Amino acid sequence: MSDSPENPATPPALIVFQRVVLSEFRNFSRAVFEPTARLNVISGDNGQGKTSLLEALYFVATTKSFRTERMPTLIRHGASEAWVRAELLEASHAREQVATLSPGARRGLLDGKRPKRLVDYAQRTPIVAFHPGDLELVAGASSVRRRLLDRVALFVDAGGYDRKSRYERALKERQRALEERGERAPDLDAYELLAAEEGARYQLARVRAAEALIELIGPQFARLAPAGLRLEVRYVQGGSTLVQDFQRELLARRSKDRLRRAPSYGPGKDDLELTLGQSLARSHASQGQQRILTLALKLAELGCISRARGFPAVLLLDDVSSELDPSRTGAVYEVLRTSASQVFVTTTRPELFPTPDAQGSERQDFTIESGTLRPSR
Ligand SMILES: Nc1ncnc2c1ncn2[C@@H]1O[C@H](COP(=O)(O)OP(=O)(O)O)[C@@H](O)[C@H]1O
Ligand SMILES: [Mg+2]
Structure with a gap:
């Protein structure tokens, strides 16, 4: 550690x-x-x-x-x-x-x-960097927190993280087929199977990254925050780690995804929900609390990566x-x-x-x- x-x-x-x-x-x-x-x-x-x-x-x-x-x-x-x-x-x-x-x-x-x-x-x-823009981790869009999960996944499950680019390519092809040729395009099945296979494995890397982060965030937060401030972190999983479930969801969401012009399922919908006391940190935490929480997240990232690599x-x-x-x-x-x-x-x-x-x-x-x-x- x-x-x-x-x-x-x-x-x-x-x-x-x-x-x-x-x-x-x-x-x-x-x-x-x-x-x-x-x-x-x-x-x-x-x-x-x-x-x-x-x-x-x-x-x-x-x-x-x-x-x-x-x-x-x-x-x-x-x-x-x-x-x-x-x-x-x-x-x-x-x-x-x-x-x-x-x-x-x-x-x-x-x-x-x-x-x-x-x-x-x-x-x-x-290496882990903390900079003023990182306040977005707490206050910003979920994509910022997904990048954090990815940085940890790269170290705790490199094999799973490695599937990300193939997953994203397959998902993009599926989306294009849906939008250009509709829900019955014959190649959709193949794209969805590929996206499900790659996506389920990548999702598992995200799950492992989230577990590692959640284990460490609490103690780090306690070291920095004033006593008595309670933090809860919940991982919201966007897809499934099971290929069959993943594939079934993609099939079921064809019409919806075509209309919204974006996939509604998968690791691309992951988030970390941060709650301070009774309320969501994103909308309710003070500036100072957001700063401490951000730094605790970065220290948890540091701890996860150090642990996975075997040295600080x-x-x-x-x-x-x-x-x-x-x-x-x-x-x-x-x-x-x-x-x-x-x-x-x-x-x-x-x-x-x-x-x-x-x-x-x-x-x-x-x-x-x-x-x-x-x-x-
Ligand atoms: N590609 C570049 N070539 C030359 N100067 C640059 C380049 N990018 C940034 N700078 C300049 O480098 C200086 C140092 O920037 P920065 O490292 O952000 O400063 P600090 O963190 O000390 O406030 C700034 O004056 C900035 O305008
Ligand atoms: Mg500077």
């Missing part, structure tokens, strides 16, 4: 970024980052490159961004290609990952070799101080300080993170100014 109490005998986290080089990434033309294995506090004014630095770590781990799907925006203005290279230590074994981005393509290299699929690349370095995943927290009121920041800092994960936090207000008694390698501070990164203290 990721939250063993810290003491001098605690071994270093088992997966750590040791050295990271950024090239033409956002506002960094070239930067070298050598973090500590534990807590890294990165401060700087707005617009200096704090989020971009975390984004670079996330990018080299996953070939994706946590703040946008428009990947070309990561390439520095005027440059044609961005790359990030990371030297990592995994269970005292050194390895390297390089992720490269050009306007048309993403590539990842693991120790100089190209993995078969980008999914294989994205699983190597488990890397944690990125962007602008965490602006997301929490001061009374909660202390609780958050305590969670970070005692986490077994390598942690990166950015802030415009480093004074909110008190210097710990422990000296030396437990914490390293950095400052960023206009894309230039420096260790401080």
Whole structure:
């Protein structure tokens, strides 16, 4: 687990970024980052490159961004290609990952070799990012919570998650056949069987992800929330894990799905229902409660991924101080300080993170100014 109490005998986290080089990434033309294995506090004014630095770590781990799907925006203005290279230590074994981005393509290299699929690349370095946009997890559309379930599914049931793209393709073909040729189109049976086979297996990965998350969310929430605030999390399953049931539902919903021009069944309708006290968090929680709940969800995600991978995943927290009121920041800092994960936090207000008694390698501070990164203290 990721939250063993810290003491001098605690071994270093088992997966750590040791050295990271950024090239033409956002506002960094070239930067070298050598973090500590534990807590890294990165401060700087707005617009200096704090989020971009975390984004670079996330990018080299996953070939994706946590703040946008428009990947070309990561390439520095005027440059044609961005790359990030990371030297990592995994269970005292050194390895390297390089992720490269050009306007048309993403590539990842693991120790100089190209993995078969980008999914294989994205699983190597488990990483969880928390950023201000994550408040959507509580307040936003169900699609945001499905993405959370998918990130966990990738680690707790990779084989099931892997069926997602085939499922979605089959479902799309079915939908197109329905809309263009009606409910009696002869190829519908074949599409529905395929969608049911792939979908039921993918649904099982979602169920497993939801179970793992629900087990961990309660304790994480309790660490952050004021005493007495009750949280309930319920997984609303959109489809079935049984092929026959899945197929029967698709058949029964042909007419409905044709009219609404979208499928009404399957993992695409999953949700996590979050209840605080007596009411739905989405509509009734205060801003502060939503923030704590979001962070608890992210810590549960971190715990699930760490557990599935067998060692603590890397944690990125962007602008965490602006997301929490001061009374909660202390609780958050305590969670970070005692986490077994390598942690990166950015802030415009480093004074909110008190210097710990422990000296030396437990914490390293950095400052960023206009894309230039420096260790401080
Ligand atoms: N592709 C890009 N090329 C050059 N600069 C960029 C690019 N994308 C964003 N920027 C700039 O990088 C700076 C740092 O952004 P960001 O990392 O979000 O800052 P911070 O998190 O410190 O507030 C901003 O001034 C932004 O305008
Ligand atoms: Mg920022």
